[in-house]
Amino acid sequence: KAGVTQTPRYLIKTRGQQVTLSCSPISGHRSVSWYQQTPGQGLQFLFEYFSETQRNKGNFPGRFSGRQFSNSRSEMNVSTLELGDSALYLCASSFYRGETQYFGPGTRLLVL
Protein backbone atom coordinates (compact mmCIF):
# COMPACT_ATOMS: atom_id res chain seq x y z
CA LYS A 1 0.00 0.00 0.00
CA ALA A 2 1.16 3.52 -0.66
CA GLY A 3 1.96 5.52 2.45
CA VAL A 4 0.50 8.78 3.64
CA THR A 5 1.19 11.57 1.19
CA GLN A 6 1.17 15.31 1.75
CA THR A 7 1.24 18.20 -0.66
CA PRO A 8 2.92 20.52 -1.09
CA ARG A 9 6.19 19.43 0.55
CA TYR A 10 7.53 22.97 0.91
CA LEU A 11 5.81 26.32 1.04
CA ILE A 12 6.92 29.90 1.54
CA LYS A 13 4.34 32.50 2.46
CA THR A 14 4.31 36.01 3.88
CA ARG A 15 2.62 37.23 7.02
CA GLY A 16 -1.10 37.78 6.63
CA GLN A 17 -1.53 35.28 3.83
CA GLN A 18 -3.43 32.04 4.14
CA VAL A 19 -2.36 28.52 3.25
CA THR A 20 -4.03 25.17 2.56
CA LEU A 21 -2.21 21.89 3.09
CA SER A 22 -3.40 18.53 1.82
CA CYS A 23 -3.11 15.01 3.18
CA SER A 24 -4.00 11.72 1.52
CA PRO A 25 -4.21 8.85 4.00
CA ILE A 26 -3.24 5.26 3.44
CA SER A 27 -5.94 3.51 1.41
CA GLY A 28 -8.67 2.27 3.73
CA HIS A 29 -7.68 4.50 6.62
CA ARG A 30 -10.52 6.63 7.88
CA SER A 31 -8.95 8.70 10.63
CA VAL A 32 -6.62 11.61 9.91
CA SER A 33 -4.81 13.66 12.53
CA TRP A 34 -2.68 16.75 12.08
CA TYR A 35 0.36 17.78 14.11
CA GLN A 36 2.64 20.81 14.14
CA GLN A 37 6.36 20.20 14.72
CA THR A 38 8.70 23.02 15.74
CA PRO A 39 12.12 22.97 17.42
CA GLY A 40 10.76 24.88 20.40
CA GLN A 41 7.40 23.22 21.01
CA GLY A 42 8.03 19.76 19.60
CA LEU A 43 5.14 17.75 18.19
CA GLN A 44 1.78 19.25 19.03
CA PHE A 45 -1.66 17.89 18.18
CA LEU A 46 -3.79 20.13 15.96
CA PHE A 47 -6.94 18.17 15.17
CA GLU A 48 -8.38 14.77 14.33
CA TYR A 49 -10.94 13.93 11.66
CA PHE A 50 -13.01 10.82 11.29
CA SER A 51 -15.98 10.28 9.00
CA GLU A 52 -15.73 13.86 7.72
CA THR A 53 -16.16 15.24 11.25
CA GLN A 54 -13.67 16.97 13.47
CA ARG A 55 -13.56 14.80 16.56
CA ASN A 56 -10.93 16.57 18.59
CA LYS A 57 -9.00 19.82 18.49
CA GLY A 58 -5.75 20.85 20.11
CA ASN A 59 -4.89 24.12 21.77
CA PHE A 60 -4.46 26.26 18.66
CA PRO A 61 -6.19 29.51 17.67
CA GLY A 62 -9.20 29.58 15.38
CA ARG A 63 -6.94 30.57 12.48
CA PHE A 64 -6.18 26.86 12.20
CA SER A 65 -8.96 24.86 10.64
CA GLY A 66 -9.43 21.71 8.65
CA ARG A 67 -11.81 19.38 6.96
CA GLN A 68 -12.09 15.84 5.74
CA PHE A 69 -13.69 14.64 2.54
CA SER A 70 -15.75 11.54 1.87
CA ASN A 71 -12.66 9.74 0.51
CA SER A 72 -10.90 10.45 3.85
CA ARG A 73 -8.50 12.95 2.30
CA SER A 74 -8.01 15.91 4.57
CA GLU A 75 -6.98 19.52 4.27
CA MET A 76 -5.90 22.01 6.86
CA ASN A 77 -6.02 25.76 6.47
CA VAL A 78 -4.16 28.48 8.30
CA SER A 79 -5.42 32.01 7.82
CA THR A 80 -3.68 35.30 8.58
CA LEU A 81 -0.28 33.66 8.81
CA GLU A 82 2.13 34.72 11.54
CA LEU A 83 5.90 34.24 11.71
CA GLY A 84 5.38 31.71 14.50
CA ASP A 85 3.37 29.46 12.18
CA SER A 86 6.61 28.43 10.48
CA ALA A 87 6.81 24.72 11.16
CA LEU A 88 6.65 21.22 9.76
CA TYR A 89 3.01 20.18 9.48
CA LEU A 90 2.53 16.45 9.70
CA CYS A 91 -0.56 14.44 9.08
CA ALA A 92 -1.04 10.89 10.25
CA SER A 93 -3.64 8.34 9.29
CA SER A 94 -5.01 5.29 11.05
CA PHE A 95 -7.52 2.63 10.06
CA TYR A 96 -9.81 3.63 12.88
CA ARG A 97 -9.72 6.01 15.83
CA GLY A 98 -7.22 4.85 18.41
CA GLU A 99 -5.35 2.59 16.02
CA THR A 100 -1.69 2.97 15.10
CA GLN A 101 -0.95 6.26 13.38
CA TYR A 102 1.29 6.42 10.30
CA PHE A 103 2.81 9.75 9.42
CA GLY A 104 3.21 11.50 6.11
CA PRO A 105 6.44 13.27 5.09
CA GLY A 106 5.10 16.62 6.19
CA THR A 107 4.75 20.06 4.64
CA ARG A 108 7.45 22.50 5.67
CA LEU A 109 5.93 25.98 5.89
CA LEU A 110 8.09 29.07 6.12
CA VAL A 111 6.37 32.37 6.88
CA LEU A 112 8.38 35.49 6.05
Add this chain to the structure above:
Amino acid sequence: GENVEQHPSTLSVQEGDSAVIKCTYSDSASNYFPWYKQELGKRPQLIIDIRSNVGEKKDQRIAVTLNKTAKHFSLHITETQPEDSAVYFCAASPGQMDSSYKLIFGSGTRLLVRP
Protein backbone atom coordinates in the same frame (compact mmCIF):
# COMPACT_ATOMS: atom_id res chain seq x y z
CA GLY B 1 -3.35 19.29 31.67
CA GLU B 2 -2.14 16.30 29.72
CA ASN B 3 1.63 16.07 29.63
CA VAL B 4 4.36 13.60 28.70
CA GLU B 5 7.87 14.13 30.02
CA GLN B 6 10.78 12.44 28.28
CA HIS B 7 14.36 11.94 29.47
CA PRO B 8 17.14 12.28 28.60
CA SER B 9 17.03 14.94 25.89
CA THR B 10 20.30 13.65 24.42
CA LEU B 11 21.96 10.27 24.76
CA SER B 12 25.32 9.19 23.40
CA VAL B 13 26.30 5.51 23.53
CA GLN B 14 29.03 3.33 22.09
CA GLU B 15 28.02 0.95 19.33
CA GLY B 16 26.94 -2.34 20.88
CA ASP B 17 25.85 -0.78 24.17
CA SER B 18 22.24 -0.48 25.31
CA ALA B 19 20.17 2.71 25.33
CA VAL B 20 17.23 3.48 27.59
CA ILE B 21 14.78 6.35 27.18
CA LYS B 22 12.16 7.05 29.83
CA CYS B 23 8.79 8.78 29.71
CA THR B 24 6.26 9.79 32.32
CA TYR B 25 2.65 10.69 31.54
CA SER B 26 0.11 12.62 33.56
CA ASP B 27 -3.29 11.43 32.27
CA SER B 28 -4.21 8.24 34.10
CA ALA B 29 -6.75 7.49 31.34
CA SER B 30 -3.92 6.98 28.84
CA ASN B 31 -3.81 3.42 27.60
CA TYR B 32 -1.83 3.47 24.37
CA PHE B 33 1.89 4.28 24.21
CA PRO B 34 3.71 4.37 20.85
CA TRP B 35 7.35 5.17 20.18
CA TYR B 36 8.45 6.91 16.99
CA LYS B 37 11.89 7.29 15.44
CA GLN B 38 12.57 10.37 13.34
CA GLU B 39 15.71 10.63 11.25
CA LEU B 40 16.85 14.04 10.04
CA GLY B 41 14.51 15.36 7.38
CA LYS B 42 12.29 12.28 7.53
CA ARG B 43 8.83 11.51 8.84
CA PRO B 44 8.32 9.97 12.31
CA GLN B 45 8.19 6.20 11.97
CA LEU B 46 6.55 3.89 14.48
CA ILE B 47 9.06 1.47 15.94
CA ILE B 48 7.02 -0.16 18.69
CA ASP B 49 3.85 0.44 20.67
CA ILE B 50 2.21 -0.98 23.78
CA ARG B 51 -1.27 -0.92 25.24
CA SER B 52 -2.04 -0.74 28.93
CA ASN B 53 -3.13 -4.37 29.24
CA VAL B 54 0.47 -5.42 28.53
CA GLY B 55 3.49 -4.75 30.75
CA GLU B 56 6.25 -5.42 28.25
CA LYS B 57 6.66 -5.91 24.52
CA LYS B 58 9.74 -6.88 22.52
CA ASP B 59 10.64 -6.74 18.85
CA GLN B 60 14.16 -7.97 18.13
CA ARG B 61 16.54 -5.38 19.66
CA ILE B 62 13.76 -3.08 20.83
CA ALA B 63 11.58 -3.45 23.92
CA VAL B 64 9.10 -1.24 25.73
CA THR B 65 8.06 -1.57 29.36
CA LEU B 66 5.04 0.02 31.00
CA ASN B 67 4.34 0.68 34.67
CA LYS B 68 0.77 1.98 34.86
CA THR B 69 0.87 2.47 38.61
CA ALA B 70 3.81 4.83 38.36
CA LYS B 71 2.69 6.19 34.96
CA HIS B 72 6.11 5.40 33.47
CA PHE B 73 7.08 3.72 30.23
CA SER B 74 10.51 3.14 28.75
CA LEU B 75 12.18 2.23 25.47
CA HIS B 76 15.13 -0.16 25.55
CA ILE B 77 17.42 -0.62 22.56
CA THR B 78 20.05 -3.35 22.86
CA GLU B 79 23.17 -3.89 20.75
CA THR B 80 22.90 -0.37 19.33
CA GLN B 81 24.10 0.30 15.79
CA PRO B 82 25.04 3.59 14.09
CA GLU B 83 21.79 3.45 12.10
CA ASP B 84 19.89 3.70 15.39
CA SER B 85 21.07 7.33 15.60
CA ALA B 86 17.95 9.50 15.37
CA VAL B 87 15.46 11.42 17.51
CA TYR B 88 13.06 9.19 19.42
CA PHE B 89 9.64 10.37 20.59
CA CYS B 90 7.38 8.72 23.11
CA ALA B 91 3.66 9.46 23.12
CA ALA B 92 0.58 8.69 25.16
CA SER B 93 -3.06 8.54 24.17
CA PRO B 94 -6.40 7.72 25.73
CA GLY B 95 -6.65 5.10 23.00
CA GLN B 96 -9.63 3.69 21.20
CA MET B 97 -13.24 4.60 21.79
CA ASP B 98 -12.50 7.84 23.53
CA SER B 99 -13.89 11.13 22.37
CA SER B 100 -10.63 12.88 23.21
CA TYR B 101 -8.35 10.56 21.25
CA LYS B 102 -5.04 12.20 20.34
CA LEU B 103 -1.31 11.59 20.75
CA ILE B 104 0.53 13.68 23.34
CA PHE B 105 4.24 13.57 22.53
CA GLY B 106 7.29 13.81 24.72
CA SER B 107 9.94 16.36 23.81
CA GLY B 108 12.21 13.82 22.10
CA THR B 109 15.57 12.18 22.77
CA ARG B 110 18.43 12.63 20.36
CA LEU B 111 20.32 9.33 20.33
CA LEU B 112 23.84 9.21 18.95
CA VAL B 113 25.50 5.83 18.51
CA ARG B 114 29.26 6.21 18.21
CA PRO B 115 30.98 3.66 15.94
